[in-house]
Amino acid sequence: MKHTLGVSRVHNSAVALLKDGDLVFHLENERLSNIKYDAYPFHTLFKLSEYASAIDNIAIAGVGKTVPVEYYQNLDVYTTFVNYLSKESFEKEKTVYDFWQNHHLLHAAHAFYNSGFTQAVCVIEDGMGSEYYITDERFMQGTYGRENSSTFVARYPAEFTTIDKTIVVPFECDLMLHDTVRVQSSISAALAFQKTAKHFGFHELDAGKVMGMASYGVDDPSIPEIYVNGQINPKLFPIANGDLRQAYLNVKDFPYLDTDNFQIRANFARALQLETQDKIKEHILVMVKKSGQTNVCLSGGYFLNCVANYEFLKDLPTDINVYIEPVSSDAGTSIGAAKVVWHSTTKDTTVRPLTTIYNGLEHNYTADIIKSKLKDEIVYTVSYLDVAKILADKKIVALYQGRSESGPRALGNRSIIYDPRDVNGKDHVNTVKQRESFRPFAGTVLKERAHDWFDMRSLDESPYMMYAVDVLKEKQLTIPAITHVDGTCRVQTVTQEQNLHFYNLISEFEKVTDVPILFNTSFNLAGNAIVETIDDALKTFRTSDIDYLYLPEFQMLLGK
Numbered sequence: 001m002k003h004t005l006g007v008s009r010v011h012n013s014a015v016a017l018l019k020d021g022d023l024v025f026h027l028e029n030e031r032l033s034n035i036k037y038d039a040y041p042f043h044t045l046f047k048l049s050e051y052a053s054a055i056d057n058i059a060i061a062g063v064g065k066t067v068p069v070e071y072y073q074n075l076d077v078y079t080t081f082v083n084y085l086s087k088e089s090f091e092k093e094k095t096v097y098d099f100w101q102n103h104h105l106l107h108a109a110h111a112f113y114n115s116g117f118t119q120a121v122c123v124i125e126d127g128m129g130s131e132y133y134i135t136d137e138r139f140m141q142g143t144y145g146r147e148n149s150s151t152f153v154a155r156y157p158a159e160f161t162t163i164d165k166t167i168v169v170p171f172e173c174d175l176m177l178h179d180t181v182r183v184q185s186s187i188s189a190a191l192a193f194q195k196t197a198k199h200f201g202f203h204e205l206d207a208g209k210v211m212g213m214a215s216y217g218v219d220d221p222s223i224p225e226i227y228v229n230g231q232i233n234p235k236l237f238p239i240a241n242g243d244l245r246q247a248y249l250n251v252k253d254f255p256y257l258d259t260d261n262f263q264i265r266a267n268f269a270r271a272l273q274l275e276t277q278d279k280i281k282e283h284i285l286v287m288v289k290k291s292g293q294t295n296v297c298l299s300g301g302y303f304l305n306c307v308a309n310y311e312f313l314k315d316l317p318t319d320i321n322v323y324i325e326p327v328s329s330d331a332g333t334s335i336g337a338a339k340v341v342w343h344s345t346t347k348d349t350t351v352r353p354l355t356t357i358y359n360g361l362e363h364n365y366t367a368d369i370i371k372s373k374l375k376d377e378i379v380y381t382v383s384y385l386d387v388a389k390i391l392a393d394k395k396i397v398a399l400y401q402g403r404s405e406s407g408p409r410a411l412g413n414r415s416i417i418y419d420p421r422d423v424n425g426k427d428h429v430n431t432v433k434q435r436e437s438f439r440p441f442a443g444t445v446l447k448e449r450a451h452d453w454f455d456m457r458s459l460d461e462s463p464y465m466m467y468a469v470d471v472l473k474e475k476q477l478t479i480p481a482i483t484h485v486d487g488t489c490r491v492q493t494v495t496q497e498q499n500l501h502f503y504n505l506i507s508e509f510e511k512v513t514d515v516p517i518l519f520n521t522s523f524n525l526a527g528n529a530i531v532e533t534i535d536d537a538l539k540t541f542r543t544s545d546i547d548y549l550y551l552p553e554f555q556m557l558l559g560k
Contacts, residue, residue, distance in 0.1 A: 217270025
């Protein structure tokens with residue numbers, strides 16, 4: 001048996017482990033450190049010995065060598081750390097693959113190998129990717145930029161052919177190196193979202209908040225031109241000090257945006273959202289035509305934009321098959337790196353379509369272990385129906401079971417759930433979670449009932465909550481807590497096979513309320529990572545106004 005380790009050493013750092021090509025473990029480090037977007041995956045690496053007795057290959061992802069000592073020694077710090085864990089088992093001969101110059105390729109690989117396609121065009125859009133050194137004679141020696149967007153044609157076992165790439169440089173430029181690579185001075189669309197989030201006072205990586213604000217916006221002729229010649233306006237988003245990471249929203253030259261006024265900010269967010277999704281859609285269509293492929297994989301942080309993803313379903317031709325990677329953040333590149341190494345070294349052509357993202361730690365708790373951790377909590381033995389009635393009584397219930405979900409979406413293993421019928425539900429749960437009042441919530445619906453409540457367009461299911469779909473007009477007043485101001489809801493469909501306990505609970509809730517849907521949000525408070533361990537869950541429960549903690553594997557309900 002061969003073990004391939006994937007390590008992502010950038011924000012959203014994560015560790016992935018393959019056994020003979022199958023993913024057996026994947027976890028973002030923030031789930032153990034509780035440092036949002038943690039860049040150093042050592043907490044998770046420390047768990048490796050629970051899943052493997054030896055490592056054969058190490059694949060390292062990231063956009064650069066982020067630990068300075070790596071510049072001065074041959075062995076990277078992550079391999080050194082793995083060797084340190086157990087000299088008897090891990091310090092065997094292994095091959096290390098460092099993909100620090102292939103960030104977008106790893107996004108593509110992760111999506112492609114999960115898609116179930118045997119060949120596809122992979123479109124990557126994120127904030128910025130790896131350094132790209134420009135050898136063209138028109139540039140000074142040593143000039144480099146960063147990947148803005150990339151497109152590959154992918155085939156088994158590990159063929160990724162670049163057919164389009166845009167590179168951003170911190171000086172005025174707009175040149176084609178050849179028919180594949182363009183060098184420009186406009187930042188990526190995804191980075192524009194990040195810099196807008198930062199200007200609005202959020203964490204730069206909380207670009208999803210900008211998407212949420214956009215629904216409150218209206219047409220505003222005072223909003224400056226966001227796109228110029230098809231690219232982000234470099235005057236609106238200039239690059240400071242020759243450092244792409246210091247790009248910013250230029251309110252000095254565009255003073256209309258220099259305001260705390262929510263409506264003006266929402267209007268700008270709306271313009272950015274609508275114009276960007278149109279540009280990305282056009283780009284996808286061009287790449288489909290250029291590649292000759294009808295199977296499309298989308299990945300990179302931009303494609304966590306579930307509003308845009310839904311619009312793509314409406315506007316892309318019906319003969320195009322689209323797969324959007326649910327772990328499109330940089331956490332997914334650890335899986336992409338491991339998969340590239342496995343398939344390229346073994347020539348394995350086995351197709352492994354994604355079937356689950358419950359890939360976190362196997363905690364193997366027992367009821368006695370959980371009870372030994374309790375303090376003043378009241379323990380109830382309950383049925384699904386009991387919990388459904390509690391939810392129908394407008395109580396907030398935290399749901400904790402099994403292995404945690406990969407990626408940013410709570411899918412019923414680390415969720416806070418509530419009654420979607422409560423007209424005050426959004427405000428109530430936002431207050432309890434200490435989130436901004438404008439932020440919407442998701443809903444989880446029984447798969448077989450999804451089309452009765454939502455316009456799913458071409459979707460048969462949405463198991464990974466990657467689309468904000470229209471709530472049917474006649475249903476919007478029934479589920480106001482999860483119907484956003486624009487009439488949409490980020491939706492997860494669920495089956496018994498995907499999540500038995502969650503499915504059964506929603507089924508009982510439907511018997512009580514005639515609504516086959518639960519309000520669903522991640523089990524954490526604002527500023528904290530989603531809980532991973534039962535200790536995390538208990539701490540969050542104790543320090544919040546969450547009413548109950550439900551452990552369905554033991555049909556145990558904890559009260560205060």
